[in-house]
Amino acid sequence: MTGRRVVITGVEVLAPGGMGTKAFWELLADGRTATRGITLFDPTPFRSRVAAEIDFVPEEHGLSPQEARRMDRAAQFAVVAARGAVADSGIDIEEFNLCRVGVTIGSAVGATMGLDEEYRVVSDGGRLHLVDHAYAVPHLYNHLVPSSFAAEVALTVGAQGPTGVVSTGCTSGIDSVGYAAELIREGSADVMVAGSSDAPISPITMACFDAIKATTPRHDDPQSASRPFDGTRNGFVLGEGAAVFVLEEHDRAVRRGAHIYAEIAGYATRSNAYHMTGLRPDGLEMAEAIRVALHEARMNVDEIDYINAHGSGTKQNDRHETAAFKHSLGDHAYRTPVSSIKSMVGHSLGAIGSIEIAASILAMKHDVVPPTANLRTPDPECDLDYVPLHARDQATDAVLTVGSGFGGFQSAMVLARPDRRIA
Amino acid sequence: MSAAVVVTGLGVVAPNGLGTRAYWAATRAGRSGIGRITRFDPDQYPARLAGEVSGFVAEAHLPSRLLPQTDRMTQLALVAADWALEDAGIRPQDLPAFDMGVITASFSGGFEFGQGELANLWGKGSEYVSAYQSFAWFYAVNSGQISIRNGMKGPSGVVVADQAGGLDAVAQARRQIRKGTAMIVSGAIDATICPWGWVALHTSGRLSTREEPSLAYRPFDEGACGHVPGEGGTLLILESARAAADRGARVYGEIAGHGATFDPRPDSGREPALRAAIELALADAGVDASEVDVVFADAAGEPHLDRVEAQALVAVFGPFGVPVTAPKTMTGRLYSGAAPLDLAAAFLAMEEGLIPPTINVDPVADYELDLVVAAPRPAELRTALVVARGHGGFNSAMVVRSDPNAATRPAVNQ
Amino acid sequence: MAEQLTLTDLMQILREVAGADEGVDLNADVLDTSFQDLGYDSLALLEAGSRIEREYAVRLDDSTMTDATTPRALLDVINASLTPA
Incomplete structure (x- = not known):
């Protein structure tokens, strides 16, 4: 089974600023931002009151009233994105051995929104320690265990192969797709519907990020609140969304005449073994993940045309990551455009890694590198080319995308045009 | 391989x-x-x-x-x-x-x-x-x-x-x-x-x-x-x-094979996918059903789910074809911790040559399972199967064996 | 007038919200020992800061708890904001 290559043949993105892959790409290419004052709940008591929200009406996206009721918002995103990705790929799942069609969905915080809401009810506004089961909704169990997201996707697309949720904090979105690619490569699956989803804009999430001062308190100017690599940045902006892909074994995708967006050429994840929320300034573990991903892709560092950064907009991250690129790519780091789309769509925790994979493959499709919005006052310690403000036309055949998450996870994925020269 | x-x-x-x-x-x-x-x-x-x-x-x-x-x-x-x-x-x-x-x-x-x-x-x-x-x-x-x-x-x-x-x-x-x-x-x-x-x-x-x-x-x-x-x-x-x-380590045994599937919609009329997960695990391990010495069952405790599992085991191993046990009757279901605990039980059982019992159970006869009940059963155990299922349709199965040197036959190709 | 925060108070709060490193004697004179040497990371300090804000009805800047590297430096900043202008 060695030598099996994995390609992306379908994609759907639900991101703030416009639904669907097309609207998502237009936002990025225009360098527009989708961050704003929070509307999903009253943010008045909170330190940070800015987020990147999706204007999402489940019924407008084909969800039945029953589906909308039993699924947390993040599960709804996942299902809508999965249906879109399958449609985009033109694949007929029924033509496959269904036990070789699987699903992986990444999510950092699962049904946090649903849990927050239902806890208020069963605890009578936080008063009862012995919460009251008589007020529990029947689908509370599905909020308890986020694998329900993957189950909903498997049911909706008809998959009967390996199915699960990957939950590695803010690298979930890369790790979910990387895990799916490994299953195809080793021969355990032929098709994987893989991606990630999170809808964390709820009081409990805002409160815990307030407590560690990780999110920006910039309320006066929400549209430019997310400022990765900028000297005036002061925390990330929480986002929400989903991106789901159809992954197929390369030869079979070619035989069926599928449109191939990109090959998942290499992937690796490593841990910093340092701190649940902190990063070592040297970025060595992320650098190791990048090195291994490039090795798996059998590519040299100078073949990377664009780096899609984690770029969360915390000082700690931006410097950590800059160091990691220099360690892993050497001089090529200075010659390679690096950008963070979190400047535009916020940080949707477990979802963003997949959304960034989508941005990466769309950059290849359009030969355009998306910008880092709001980057007007460069941090002198971040001295790479971060593509400030405006997208850039550039031939793009291979992209490195990275993520960094609570728990110490550092992940890297190399995406490339499948018809590039194989070493 | x-x-x-x-x-x-x-x-x-x-x-x-x-x-x-x-x-x-x-x-x-x-x-x-x-x-x-x-x-x-x-x-x-x-x-x-x-x-x-x-x-x-x-x-x-x-x-x-x-x-x-x-x-x-x-x-x-x-x-x-x-x-x-x-x-x-x-x-x-x-x-x-x-x-x-x-x-x-x-x-x-x-x-x-x-x-x-x-x-x-x-x-x-x-x-x-x-x-x-x-x-x-x-x-x-x-x-x-x-x-x-x-x-x-x-x-x-x-x-x-x-x-x-x-x-x-x-x-x-x-x-x-x-x-x-x-x-x-x-x-x-x-x-x-x-x-x-x-x-x-x-x-x-x-x-x-x-x-x-x-x-x-x-x-x-x-x-x-x-x-x-x-x-x-x-x-x-x-x-x-x-x-x-x-490094001369003591070895409990080998993780020999794994298979994971997801059930079709209950109203689809299609067979639940548990049997497929078991067969995939056996194939991955290069093990024939007849070589499995004991099964650690998922043992849902819901009549319809118990029946699905019994049917899958009978389909793979035949009626009363393999000893089956569920030591989780002594612990309750530990959710994601349950199957790893069953892996531990499988290695310990193989080490001692003893199948731990399923307690408090008198098996329904028409499930046709050789359930090890009431007392532990001595047996030479070289290969075990652990079955785990999750709410919503998740199935997973793993084959373990006591002697990694037994892994000499090529894996059966899927 | 708000009461001042003492070293003993601060160490007690840290012990309660973040535990105590086994190798460190928090009862010794640790006024000028770095928080790092005392075994407290930024999360422990943020957790302590949140407790201090609630119990002393004071509002601390985002960076107060993480910029100060020793108990003395931290107490100086906090007590300055506790002293009525």
């Missing part, structure tokens, strides 16, 4: 025994850890029995700096990881950091910690929410904390597949070892026994409301009426067979 991956260490925390030795002593003797809930007053709830881990004092094992920032399940997991490493004779500080990884399964995260912080948020105000909430309740916390405590920088991960995820995590660990990592801590530990978790579990509709511990969780019995939740699980040390041999 890929290199063999073996288990060299076990860290067990179970309701009927804290530590591998205590767990096995209780399990081989059919001693249950199920009783009335003590962690909160369960009077007002329809279900009042649980398999609680008793006698665990976190302060005795962990530095006080870790205690305020960890949920009970993480405290149990950190200690189980310590025990597993010690059992394997591994000192993490002696190994290259990138050669060690942590891949666990999760279920509900640190749910008790989460209840406390939700109570702070809604009962007192957002400024009362702990800084530790940002990670103490999320699903990745056990992998993260274990990697930090032990300096493990290799491939790490977290999978969630309800109660099947424990096997999927071990399979993912095996995958990473085959790709070159020397050692991975894998498995799962769960603990959801708090009022908020209890109410959420209750909505599954699958909790037994019987009051008598001996009648509450009886899979494959006429009186099957749901299950009793438990807490705990097992962390295992996985290594390549070569690495284990090079």
Whole structure:
């Protein structure tokens, strides 16, 4: 089974600023931002009151009233994105051995929104320690265990192969797709519907990020609140969304005449073994993940045309990551455009890694590198080319995308045009 | 054929025994850890029995700096990881950091910690929410904390597949070892026994409301009426067979094969996919059904699910074709921790040559299962199958065998 | 007038919200020992800061708890904001 290559043949993105892959790409290419004052709940008591929200009406996206009721918002995103990705790929799942069609969905915080809401009810506004089961909704169990997201996707697309949720904090979105690619490569699956989803804009999430001062308190100017690599940045902006892909074994995708967006050429994840929320300034573990991903892709560092950064907009991250690129790519780091789309769509925790994979493959499709919005006052310690403000036309055949998450996870994925020269 | 991956260490925390030795002593003797809930007053709830881990004092094992920032399940997991490493004779500080990884399964995260912080948020105000909430309740916390405590920088991960995820995590660990990592801590530990978790579990509709511990969780019995939740699980040390041999490690056995599937819609008229998962695991291991000496069943305790499992086992092994057991009748269902605990039980059973019993069960005759009930059964055991299923349609199956050198035949191609 | 925060108060709060490193004697004179040497990371300090804000009814800047490297430096900043202008 060695030598099996994995390609992306379908994609759907639900991101703030416009639904669907097309609207998502237009936002990025225009360098527009989708961050704003929070509307999903009253943010008045909170330190940070800015987020990147999706204007999402489940019924407008084909969800039945029953589906909308039993699924947390993040599960709804996942299902809508999965249906879109399958449609985009033109694949007929029924033509496959269904036990070789699987699903992986990444999510950092699962049904946090649903849990927050239902806890208020069963605890009578936080008063009862012995919460009251008589007020529990029947689908509370599905909020308890986020694998329900993957189950909903498997049911909706008809998959009967390996199915699960990957939950590695803010690298979930890369790790979910990387895990799916490994299953195809080793021969355990032929098709994987893989991606990630999170809808964390709820009081409990805002409160815990307030407590560690990780999110920006910039309320006066929400549209430019997310400022990765900028000297005036002061925390990330929480986002929400989903991106789901159809992954197929390369030869079979070619035989069926599928449109191939990109090959998942290499992937690796490593841990910093340092701190649940902190990063070592040297970025060595992320650098190791990048090195291994490039090795798996059998590519040299100078073949990377664009780096899609984690770029969360915390000082700690931006410097950590800059160091990691220099360690892993050497001089090529200075010659390679690096950008963070979190400047535009916020940080949707477990979802963003997949959304960034989508941005990466769309950059290849359009030969355009998306910008880092709001980057007007460069941090002198971040001295790479971060593509400030405006997208850039550039031939793009291979992209490195990275993520960094609570728990110490550092992940890297190399995406490339499948018809590039194989070493 | 890929290199063999073996288990060299076990860290067990179970309701009927804290530590591998205590767990096995209780399990081989059919001693249950199920009783009335003590962690909160369960009077007002329809279900009042649980398999609680008793006698665990976190302060005795962990530095006080870790205690305020960890949920009970993480405290149990950190200690189980310590025990597993010690059992394997591994000192993490002696190994290259990138050669060690942590891949666990999760279920509900640190749910008790989460209840406390939700109570702070809604009962007192957002400024009362702990800084530790940002990670103490999320699903990745056990992998993260274990990697930090032990300096493990290799491939790490977290999978969630309800109660099947424990096997999927071990399979993912095996995958990473085959790709070159020397050692991975894998498995799962769960603990959801708090009022908020209890109410959420209750909505599954699958909790037994019987009051008598001996009648509450009886899979494959006429009186099957749901299950009793438990807490705990097992962390295992996985290594390549070569690495284990090079350092002269004691080997429990090999992770020989894995298969995972998802059920079709119940209204589809299609066969449930459990049988396919078992067949995939056997094929992956290169093992014929006739070579399997014992099955550790999922044992849902719901009549329709018990029937599905019995039918799958009969389809693969024939009527009464293989001894089947469910030691989880002594612990309750540990959610993602259940299958890793069954892996431990399988290795210990193979080591002693003794199948632990399924307690409190008189099997329905037409399931045609050779269920090992009442007393343990001596047997020569070289190959075991562990089955795990999760709510919603998850199926996972894993083949383990006692002697990794038996892995000489080529894998059956799918 | 708001009461001042003492070293004993601060150490007690840290012990309660973040535990105590086994190798460190928090009862010794640690006024000028770095928080790092005392075994406290930024999360422990943020957790302590949140407790201090609630119990002393004071509002601290985002960076107060993480910029100060020793108990003395931290107490100086906090007590300055506790002293009525």
